[in-house]
Amino acid sequence: MTEAEFQKQVQEFLRRQGVWYVKYWGGGRFTKAGVPDLLCCVNGWFVGIELKTETGRVSKLQEYNLTKIQESGGQAFVLRPSGFKAFKEFIEGK
Template structure:
């Protein structure tokens, strides 16, 4: 699976969950390099998602940016196809936090 194919799956999932996101492309003359591929707002929380194939490498600048997002109180992930199911569960829990609580 290519990164573009994986990105499409992730974006479709986020749309179905009602998550606002923007696809960010960095590195051009007028944009900042190292910014995660998808910038999201999930239930009021900032989430940065760097998409990679199973063999894709994260640059030092991307690692730095993800760490800064976390230090600032946001969530940041390097998301690979092998981690997509766990990511889906995380997003579903953030979108509907009451789903993880059992009523008595």
């Protein structure tokens, strides 16, 4: 499964759950690099999600931004297809 295919699955799940989110495209001329792929608000929590395939690597800048989100009181993590079931349970509050 490609990252784009996985991203589509995650976004569809978030839509069905009524979660507010935005897909962030970083590194462009007017955007900040290293920001997580999905920025969400889940039950009042700010959640940053970096999407990766099972073998995809997280850059140092992405790791830094995920850590800064956590230090600021938000939730932030790398989501891979193998963790999608646990992610769904987290979103559904189970």
